Amino acid sequence: MQTINFLKPNRDNIKNYSIIGSFLVLISLIDVISNAFLKTNLTFFLPGSLSSFFPLILGLIGLNMIRIDYSGNKTLDKINKNINTNNFNAVLTLLILFSIIKALPPSLSWMILDANISGDSKDACTGTGACWTYIKVWFRRFMYGMYPNEFHWRINTAFILVIALGFVGYFMKENLKKYLALYYVIIYPVIAYLVIYYLISGGSFGLQWVETGAWGGLSLTFIVSFFCLIFCFPLGMIFALGRRSNLPVIKYISICYIEFWRGVPLITVLFMSSVMFPMFLPEDFFMDKLVRVIIAITLFEAAYCAEVIRGGLQSLPRGQYDAAKSLGMGYWKMHIFVILPQALKLVIPGIANTFLALVKDTPLIFVVGLAELAGMLALAKTNPKWLGFAMEGYIFASIIFWIICYAMSKYSYNLEAKYKTER
Amino acid sequence: MSDPIIKIQNMNKWFGDFQVLKNINLEVEANKKIVVCGPSGSGKSTLIRCINRLEEHQEGDIIVDGNELSEKTKDIEKIRAEVGMVFQQFNLFPHLSILDNCTLAPIWVKKMPKKEAQELALDQLKKVQIDDQANKFPGQLSGGQQQRCAIARALCMQPKIMLFDEPTSALDPEMIKEVLDAMVSLAKGGMTMIVVTHEMGFAKEVADEVIFMDEGMIIEKAETKEFFANPKSDRTKLFLSQIL
Numbered sequence: 159m160q161t162i163n164f165l166k167p168n169r170d171n172i173k174n175y176s177i178i179g180s181f182l183v184l185i186s187l188i189d190v191i192s193n194a195f196l197k198t199n200l201t202f203f204l205p206g207s208l209s210s211f212f213p214l215i216l217g218l219i220g221l222n223m224i225r226i227d228y229s230g231n232k233t234l235d236k237i238n239k240n241i242n243t244n245n246f247n248a249v250l251t252l253l254i255l256f257s258i259i260k261a262l263p264p265s266l267s268w269m270i271l272d273a274n275i276s277g278d279s280k281d282a283c284t285g286t287g288a289c290w291t292y293i294k295v296w297f298r299r300f301m302y303g304m305y306p307n308e309f310h311w312r313i314n315t316a317f318i319l320v321i322a323l324g325f326v327g328y329f330m331k332e333n334l335k336k337y338l339a340l341y342y343v344i345i346y347p348v349i350a351y352l353v354i355y356y357l358i359s360g361g362s363f364g365l366q367w368v369e370t371g372a373w374g375g376l377s378l379t380f381i382v383s384f385f386c387l388i389f390c391f392p393l394g395m396i397f398a399l400g401r402r403s404n405l406p407v408i409k410y411i412s413i414c415y416i417e418f419w420r421g422v423p424l425i426t427v428l429f430m431s432s433v434m435f436p437m438f439l440p441e442d443f444f445m446d447k448l449v450r451v452i453i454a455i456t457l458f459e460a461a462y463c464a465e466v467i468r469g470g471l472q473s474l475p476r477g478q479y480d481a482a483k484s485l486g487m488g489y490w491k492m493h494i495f496v497i498l499p500q501a502l503k504l505v506i507p508g509i510a511n512t513f514l515a516l517v518k519d520t521p522l523i524f525v526v527g528l529a530e531l532a533g534m535l536a537l538a539k540t541n542p543k544w545l546g547f548a549m550e551g552y553i554f555a556s557i558i559f560w561i562i563c564y565a566m567s568k569y570s571y572n573l574e575a576k577y578k579t580e581r
Numbered sequence: 582m583s584d585p586i587i588k589i590q591n592m593n594k595w596f597g598d599f600q601v602l603k604n605i606n607l608e609v610e611a612n613k614k615i616v617v618c619g620p621s622g623s624g625k626s627t628l629i630r631c632i633n634r635l636e637e638h639q640e641g642d643i644i645v646d647g648n649e650l651s652e653k654t655k656d657i658e659k660i661r662a663e664v665g666m667v668f669q670q671f672n673l674f675p676h677l678s679i680l681d682n683c684t685l686a687p688i689w690v691k692k693m694p695k696k697e698a699q700e701l702a703l704d705q706l707k708k709v710q711i712d713d714q715a716n717k718f719p720g721q722l723s724g725g726q727q728q729r730c731a732i733a734r735a736l737c738m739q740p741k742i743m744l745f746d747e748p749t750s751a752l753d754p755e756m757i758k759e760v761l762d763a764m765v766s767l768a769k770g771g772m773t774m775i776v777v778t779h780e781m782g783f784a785k786e787v788a789d790e791v792i793f794m795d796e797g798m799i800i801e802k803a804e805t806k807e808f809f810a811n812p813k814s815d816r817t818k819l820f821l822s823q824i825l
Contacts, residue, residue: 481672485686486662
């Protein structure tokens with residue numbers, strides 16, 4: 159009979175080692191699971207501190223025993239290569255596993271098992287877990303803000319129209335493709351603005367006027383993000399080119415613009431736009447608060463976009479400029495056909511970054527009294543009838559924001575893959 | 582004798598404090614082929630980059646096809662469209678196919694109809710024997726193929742003058758020949774060419790005149806046979822003894 163060396167496992171005895179090793183790891187996991195789910199301590203017979211470290215020690219010995227180089231067993235090799243390369247990694251693996259197991263029961267019971275979703279008042283929430291009733295009751299507010307319930311179809315229709323218009327580019331005929339950029343940069347925003355103005359604001363065509371103060375919730379998040387995104391990108395492009403211009407006036411205007419907006423916090427910009435800005439306007443001139451806020455965020459983010467795009471412009475080799483110039487292209491032709499297509503492709507990850515940050519910055523408009531999704535949460539949690547459900551609200555909001563942002567980042571990956579050409 | 586198509590008089594150029602070109606005088610007649618050679622750092626590339634104003638000169642005159650190049654030149658694009666250039670690093674546009682590389686400038690600069698431009702481009706690509714690669718992207722071609730495409734791209738603008746800035750220096754020895762062949766057939770077609778190169782075989786075969794430069798000055802300018810048979814200055818003799 160071969161002796162089994164616990165410290166130096168080898169492949170001659172691979173069966174013995176792997177069986178004993180996995181058994182030890184299994185016991186350690188069972189101990190933790192029973193501790194977390196059943197609240198029973200299997201190792202009650204051991205003294206206090208040893209009892210709590212028992213699964214870790216057992217698991218470590220077990221993992222050590224199955225750590226055999228080139229065992230020939232695929233699963234075993236995979237485990238060893240990825241999570242069990244040495245004792246330190248083995249400890250980390252075990253600790254992470256244990257913490258997940260420990261955290262699972264309380265979060266599960268709070269979110270699902272002990273949670274309530276029936277009923278439509280606070281009294282329905284009798285369990286110790288989350289009160290999803292709160293989200294259910296407030297759902298329309300979170301989506302549409304203070305917008306009158308009977309007009310919600312107007313918001314939905316407007317969004318569907320705007321999204322549909324966004325897809326027009328895909329169905330354009332080949333000979334119209336060259337107007338694609340023109341469509342997305344100028345025509346599309348204008349149409350989208352008109353759609354949103356006439357449908358959501360109303361006031362004509364027999365639709366009742368709803369002032370922007372009543373807008374809110376997720377729909378407002380979308381409106382603000384949408385307009386800021388489509389306007390800040392072309393603006394950023396102009397300032398990126400401006401900063402690299404040879405004409406001193408344009409160059410220094412661009413530098414001043416970028417450095418100014420990058421240097422001030424967004425929150426002060428928003429305050430300025432809603433409190434200070436109207437003071438400078440003539441008496442009879444009125445600009446809606448929402449429009450002012452959108453302009454403020456657009457100008458702010460354009461500065462960031464400009465720097466990201468400038469990074470892309472600088473990464474192009476000088477030869478590309480030389481080649482374009484030597485073919486007789488002027489500044490604009492060179493940039494439109496040669497430089498920008500390459501530079502913009504390079505900055506897709508950076509632009510996606512800026513856009514994600516922009517979407518997540520929209521809750522800041524709460525400080526000027528516009529309540530988008532997170533703002534509505536802040537209002538709802540102070541409602542006397544529904545005190546104490548901030549947690550549910552914020553989890554709900556983070557899930558929604560995560561979905562939006564994840565979709566955007568997925569889309570940016572797709573764009574990157576689509577425009578990838580070998581250099 | 583016809584008027585020279587390129588005329589450079591007393592031209593000086595500095596990069597900061599460093600004078601790259603010193604008192605350059607050069608006249609090139611139409612349909613002539615000039616080879617510029619010399620050690621690296623002697624200002625050869627800078628000289629031909631000045632001819633289509635990719636570099637600006639500080640003193641003296643450069644007259645290309647009757648137009649003086651200076652800060653006041655309004656339509657520098659128009660002059661550049663008449664002067665084709667081929668670079669050491671090819672500088673193809675990586676985001677466009679070979680065909681689009683060739684048609685881009687004719688369509689947008691010369692306002693040629695798309696169809697006509699494509700026919701012209703395929704014709705030029707055929708001359709350099711890569712018309713079968715027209716729909717590929719530059720990254721998918723070998724160095725020699727890319728450089729031939731760059732030549733075709735420049736020719737699609739139907740230039741009066743072609744400038745070559747060390748077109749074979751970044752290529753493998755095997756690929757140098759295919760590029761040189763394309764250049765030789767272009768030379769035989771009667772194009773005015775200024776070629777910066779170290780390929781002395783090419784110089785002997787097609788050049789009408791050879792210019793030797795060192796330290797920013799034109800040391801020697803002679804007819805090809807004369808240049809190789811009886812170089813006058815010692816510097817040229819030394820250079821030739823090392824390179825041949």
